Amino acid sequence: MQGKDINIYRYITLYSLDVICESSMGVSINAQEIEDSEYVKNVKLLCKIVAERQNRLRERFDLIYWLFPNYYREKRAVRQIHNFTYSVIDSRRKLLDESSPQQENDPEIKKRVAFLDMLLQSTVDGRPLTREEIREEVDTFMFEGHDTTGSAMSFALFLLASHPDVQNQALEEQKCMFADDILRPATYDDLQNMKYLECVIKETLRLYPSVPFFARKTDKEVEFKGISLMG
Numbered sequence: 001m002q003g004k005d006i007n008i009y010r011y012i013t014l015y016s017l018d019v020i021c022e023s024s025m026g027v028s029i030n031a032q033e034i035e036d037s038e039y040v041k042n043v044k045l046l047c048k049i050v051a052e053r054q055n056r057l058r059e060r061f062d063l064i065y066w067l068f069p070n071y072y073r074e075k076r077a078v079r080q081i082h083n084f085t086y087s088v089i090d091s092r093r094k095l096l097d098e099s100s101p102q103q104e105n106d107p108e109i110k111k112r113v114a115f116l117d118m119l120l121q122s123t124v125d126g127r128p129l130t131r132e133e134i135r136e137e138v139d140t141f142m143f144e145g146h147d148t149t150g151s152a153m154s155f156a157l158f159l160l161a162s163h164p165d166v167q168n169q170a171l172e173e174q175k176c177m178f179a180d181d182i183l184r185p186a187t188y189d190d191l192q193n194m195k196y197l198e199c200v201i202k203e204t205l206r207l208y209p210s211v212p213f214f215a216r217k218t219d220k221e222v223e224f225k226g227i228s229l230m231g
C-alpha cells in the first residue's frame with residue numbers, strides 16, 4: 001500500500017490503540033491526537049524493530065543481538081512501556097483500595113476499567129496476581145489487540161474500495177439496519193446481525209491474515225502425519 005493508503009493504516013492503528021488502551025487499562029492515551037506521546041512512539045518503535053529483526057538474519061541470534069543498536073532501542077522502549085503500564089496499575093489499585101463499596105458498584109467506574117479491574121481482583125490457585133503478572137496480561141492485550149485489528153480494518157477498507165459491488169452490498173445491509181436513525185450508535189445485537197459485513201471481514205482475514213502463522217514448541221515427542229516431531 002502506498003501514499004494515502006499508508007495514512008489510513010496509520011490512523012486506524014492509532015484508533016485501535018486508543019480503543020484497546022481504554023478497554024484494557026481504562027485510561028486514554030489519545031494516540032490519535034498525541035501521536036508523539038512516549039507510549040505511542042514506543043509501541044510504533046517496537047513494531048518496527050520486530051519487523052526489522054525478522055528481515056535481518058544477523059540480528060536474529062540472541063547471542064550476538066546485543067551488538068546491534070536495535071537491541072538497546074528495544075530494551076529502552078520495553079522499559080518505558082512497562083513503566084507506563086505499572087503506573088496505571090498502581091494508580092488504579094490505589095483508587096480501588098480507597099473507593100467505598102458503593103463507588104465500586106458504580107456502573108460508570110465498572111464500565112471504564114473492566115479488564116484491569118478484573119485482573120486486580122483475580123486470584124489464581126487462591127493467590128492474587130502479582131504486579132508483574134498483571135502488567136504482562138495488560139501488555140499482551142495492548143499488543144495483541146491494536147495491530148491485529150488495525151491491519152484487519154485497513155485491509156477490509158482496501159478490499160471494499162477495490163470491489164465496489166461488495167461495498168454496495170455492505171452499505172445496503174447497514175442502510176437496512178439503521179433506516180430508523182442513521183446516527184444512532186450500533187448495539188451488540190446490531191453487530192450480531194451484520195452478516196454480510198462479517199463475511200467481508202472473514203474474507204479479508206483469509207486473504208490478508210493479521211496473524212499469518214504462529215509457532216509452538218513441544219516438550220514431548222508428537223506424531224503428526226506419520227512424522228515424529230520434537231522441539
Ligand code: HEM
Nearest residue numbers: 020140141142144145146148149152205209210211214215
Ligand atoms: C483481527 C483481530 C485479531 C486476530 C486475527 C487475532 C489472532 C490471534 C491468534 C491467531 C492468536 C493465537 C496466537 C498463538 O496461539 O500463538 C491470538 C491470541 C491472543 N489474542 Fe488475538 N487476534 C485478534 C484480536 C485480538 C484482540 C482485539 C485482543 C485483545 C483485546 C486479542 C488478544 C489476544 C490474546 C490475549 C491472545 C492470547 C495470547 C496468549 O496465548 O497468551 N486479540 N490472537
